[in-house]
Amino acid sequence: MYVRVEDVKEGNVLLNDVMHKASEPLMAKETVLTNWHIKILKAFLIDEVDVGEGASIGIVTESGTHTDKEKPKADVPVDKKVDFFKSYLQSVEEYKKEFQKWQAGASIDIVKIREITLPLLDEMLIDPEVIREISKYTEKESYCYHHSVATGLLSGAIAAQLNYEKGFIVQAALAGVLADCGMAKISPHILLKETSLTEREKKEVNEHPFLSYKMVKDINLLKPETKLAVFQHHERTDGSGYVNGVKAEKLLPISRIVAIADVFHAMTAERVYRKRQAPFKVLEMFRQDFFGEFDLSVVKALTELFTKLSLGTSVQLSDGGVATILFMKQQNPTRPLVQLEESKDIIDLEKRRDLHIEQVL
Template sequence: MYKIKVDFLINGMILAKNIYDCDGTILLSAGACIRNSYITKLKDLQINEVYIQADETADIVIEDVIQEQNRLEARKLAKTVMDNIRLGNSIESKEIYKRVNLIIDDLLKNKNVIVQLCDIRTVDDYTFAHSVNVCVLSIITGISMGYNHQRLKELGVSALLHDIGKMQIQDEVLNKPSELNESEFNEIKKHSDLGHAILSEIPDIGPDTAIVALTHHERYDGSGYPFGKKAEEIHEFSRVVAIADVYDALTSDRIYKKKILPHQAMEYLMTMAGHQFDPEIAKSFIRYIAIYPVGYIVALSTGERGIITDSNQQFPTRPKVRIVYNSQGQKSTIRKELDLIEHPSVMITDVLEKLW
């Protein structure tokens, strides 16, 4: 399978992964033959990319870092919790801890797992899917930092609920499809205090979780809010969640902006390490993130085009690439796999939206 922009889908292509809404309902099943009506529906839902199956990529399997059902249930739980907060209802903390424990169990089964960014979401699902992704990315970072299970659990719950205060921000501001003015930005910034207040009142939710809601927008150099704290003045969990939060936001389509590619987001994080982000935590974070995820289409300095088939944790800029089109732009008739570690003169020059 490989990832392709919906704009380049063609009738007859075969979908390789299920597409779900935030309630876990299948919108389109793996194995479906693409039709024009499906393409229109995907665009209506603002789903910009999907995974497609093809003969030359039949053996390329892109695995999520957690089980598919676990991610779906976590997303449903995030939606339920946030809907209850919006309506002024109570929330069940036991379910939150249970779901986070299941995510931790999935991640601990393979401590060397590389995040491949295979989550497909609608723009409307952003808040819930984002909360789950920040939870997963934060726990992976905590594992990289040597956290024990209890600490991972508290970090995971804190990450899952970090944006809960946004449920008390007006939808017109929260979902504005253009840049916020100063007044609107100040309104958005209130979500930190609101989240802290909400979580401080929930039984069995630890104080660290409320602190993360309050301080995940603090920055290492003191440029964040609400207090302008610096470096170790900021709770360590908040320094972890800040990186996961920004990375997932940068690599996700939003109502008001298009996402950037993983290698571009990684470059941003590395540039900002020591400024916006804790440099040591940033190192722990990037250790398990694929700069060029499996299934992405790339152009090489040789003029060839292909699909990433495997990541390399030790040398993340040197993945394995299956050549699909040769340097003359002709489809390859033989299977050719390049391990870029073994070909130091060959460089990835671009990430492409389509193969042909």
């Protein structure tokens, strides 16, 4: 039954898709309408919708019952997330000890690296949302240790989002953790430098993928493609990367995953000589400024990891304002429809290019 949006009630259920100007529905059939949905319909100037009573198909949102198709996702308890980050910080410390051993000439203890990485990876696969917080915990003085652990977790998360099987996910995570192991062979003076590198120093740093490969090439527990990903993690699909400047056809899927995980964490983490950038802003840069450098399917998977936000999620905008998400857009998920907390104004971030989401609260 079509009714005017002004007369729609919370708990009503859409009987047909609500279409707007895009090819994708603004709101899908069988959506249980809440006050947030009704605000969205009004914001998009929808006059009427085809709805039925929620109770008639077993859906009463106020009483807490839901359809089988849209069961609420249980929130992971806060203490569980605290435990995860305690484990993460401990893993960073353990990785630091291994890195210092490599600096002293020791070979990689792959069993120890697995012990550092895999328990965290398993926890993250249970609750993928924790990956959104990783960059916040990076201490700039210990950046290189955080970066390796975080790149490993990001690589595993992306592989999981792309629906690879568990063995591949594990290998992607290990490739991410070990991608920068060759930095242990770089002059400590360069690693600790707080100002821009000279051309000679940049050239030395750019050798680290080759040095990393030398350190992992004889490890039996790593697959050949994992070792190649360590070597290729600074290559780009358009051939603009290094060491060899190879293009997409020579880049394995695991190499493409580690490459984007490496750059994403580097840009979103606090560093001694550079401020962190907002994850949503960096995701947009992958789609625009870096277009052609990274595999689009991997960019999409990374974007989905960070934009799986439910209606009602609070976010801080780049101007310092706090807003609530009203509607996530499939075609442009980094720029949802939001409502300002203070003024109650509704803003379409797709149109307000001067603003972006700074962080999820």
